[in-house]
Every structure is written in C-alpha cells, then in structure tokens.
Amino acid sequence: MNNVKNGKVAIVTGASRGIGAAIARRLASDGFAVVVNYAASSKEADTLVEELKAQGAAAIAVKADVSNADDVRRMFEATEQQLGKVDVLVNNAGIMKTLPLADTSDALYTQTFDINVRGTFNTLREAAARMNNGGRVINFSSTTLALNMPGYAIYNATKAAVEAFTHVFAKELRGRDITVNAVAPGPVATALFLEGKTEEQIQNFAKMPPLQRLGQPEDIASVVSFLAGPDSAWVNGQILRANGGVA
Numbered sequence: 446m447n448n449v450k451n452g453k454v455a456i457v458t459g460a461s462r463g464i465g466a467a468i469a470r471r472l473a474s475d476g477f478a479v480v481v482n483y484a485a486s487s488k489e490a491d492t493l494v495e496e497l498k499a500q501g502a503a504a505i506a507v508k509a510d511v512s513n514a515d516d517v518r519r520m521f522e523a524t525e526q527q528l529g530k531v532d533v534l535v536n537n538a539g540i541m542k543t544l545p546l547a548d549t550s551d552a553l554y555t556q557t558f559d560i561n562v563r564g565t566f567n568t569l570r571e572a573a574a575r576m577n578n579g580g581r582v583i584n585f586s587s588t589t590l591a592l593n594m595p596g597y598a599i600y601n602a603t604k605a606a607v608e609a610f611t612h613v614f615a616k617e618l619r620g621r622d623i624t625v626n627a628v629a630p631g632p633v634a635t636a637l638f639l640e641g642k643t644e645e646q647i648q649n650f651a652k653m654p655p656l657q658r659l660g661q662p663e664d665i666a667s668v669v670s671f672l673a674g675p676d677s678a679w680v681n682g683q684i685l686r687a688n689g690g691v692a
C-alpha cells in the first residue's frame with residue numbers, strides 16, 4: 446500500500462469476497478477511499494474494512510442489495526455523507542448458477558437477472574445523477590459470453606445485457622468526461638467459479654487458456670486499477686477480456 450491518497454472515492458459492489466475484495470484492496474492501495482459493498486457477508490466486509498484502515502486507507506462497509514433500487518440510493522447517500530461524491534463505480538456484484546436452459550426455474554431466472562442486470566442498472570442510474578465529472582465506471586461481463594458453453598444461457602444473457610449497457614451508457618455520458626468500460630474475466634479461482642465443480646472440471650478450465658492456469662482475483666484487480674486510473678483516459682465504451690487468452 447503506497448498510502449498516498451488521491452482524494453477520490455470508489456464504490457466496489459460485491460466487495461466482501463472474491464474478485465471484489467481484491468479490487469477494494471487494489472484501489473485502496475492506489476489511493477482511493479473505498480466503499481466495500483456487500484449483501485450478506487457483513488463479517489467479511491467489516492474485516493476487509495479494518496484491514497484497509499489499518500493500512501492507512503479510508504474505507505467503509507455498506508450493506509446494499511444491488512438489485513434493490515432503494516438500497517442502492519442509500520448506498521450512494523452513505524458514501525457521499527461519509528467519504529464524498531463518487532468518482533469510480535465498479536459494478537462487480539454478480540451471481541452465476543449454471544443449468545441447462547430447460548431446467549432453469551422462474552426463480553433462478555429472476556434472481557440472476559435481478560442481481561446481474563437490474564443491479565447494474567440501479568447503480569448506473571444513480572451514478573448518472575450523482576458521479577463526479579471525470580469519473581470512471583467499470584462493469585462486469587464474462588468471457589463465458591464468448592464461449593457459448595451449455596449451461597450458461599441465463600448467465601451469459603445477463604452479461605450480454607451488461608455489455609449493451611456499457612456501450613450505450615458511455616455515449617449517454619457525453620460531455621461529462623466519464624469513461625464506461627467493462628471487464629470480462631475468464632475463469633477466476635473464487636467461490637462463484639469453484640463451487641459445484643469437480644477437481645477434474647476445475648483442471649479442465651485451468652488448461653483452457655494458453656497461459657495454462659486459472660485467473661486469480663488480483664489479475665482482474667490490476668485491470669480494474671488501470672481502468673479506474675489516469676492511464677486509461679482514452680479507453681471508453683470497451684469490453685476488456687482478461688482471460689489469459691482463452692477466447
């Protein structure tokens with residue numbers, strides 16, 4: 446951690462665990478004041494905030510279900526009151542449960558679209574009204590969208606929607622000097638990817654990219670750090686597929 450504060454505020458949704466927690470650590474190290482958003486894992490979120498504060502960063506944990514518009518509005522209000530107006534929004538929160546389309550229940554369809562699509566919509570709508578000019582929005586797609594594997598129809602459909610939001614929202618923010626991009630990771634060793642897979646299935650995924658390993662949360666956090674920082678100023682409306690070359 447360099448401890449040099451940059452005076453900017455970043456919200457990372459779904460930052461209690463997995464990729465989001467690595468992003469929160471990285472952005473804190475980059476000098477951002479960080480909001481660690483979570484829906485259920487309060488213990489993990491509080492522990493992460495204590496870790497970041499111990500390293501000299503400003504950080505708060507904010508419970509908000511991103512699929513709930515009122516929760517999201519309150520998250521932005523809490524952020525403004527405690528840290529200041531938002532400069533960077535990372536829409537990382539998401540779920541993935543793979544099943545053949547024919548076996549997918551109405552409840553799973555609704556839950557996946559509510560968190561992955563409505564959740565992103567809710568934060569983008571709030572961001573349009575409240576973010577500082579010169580800011581950065583980083584959405585989360587997935588490389589599975591390019592692989593078209595059986596079982597991924599609903600999840601991929603949600604990520605296709607997120608990519609569509611990314612392209613259009615970048616243009617709708619014309620004149621604000623805010624970039625809107627998305628990261629599309631390949632397989633990353635988190636609960637979302639590992640849960641429900643056999644060791645053999647995990648190894649098969651690990652062999653897919655020419656770099657011959659699973660991604661780690663820090664691989665993705667580095668990409669988010671770039672997109673959140675000054676060096677990406679001319680990258681806008683793009684989908685960055687960070688996947689070791691798998692597709």
Ligand code: NAP
Nearest residue numbers: 459461462463464483484485486511538539632633635637
């Ligand atoms: P993860 O380890 O399962 O973590 C998910 C995070 O999202 C948790 O912090 C969780 O917090 C939070 N979350 C879930 N539902 C939420 C809600 N309704 N409101 C707010 N937060 C919520 O997942 P991950 O692997 O880090 O995935 C992060 C993002 O990367 C997702 O968008 C995923 O689709 C994308 N991605 C992942 C992979 C991969 O292989 N891992 C590949 C491509 C794309 P709580 O525990 O508090 O609910």
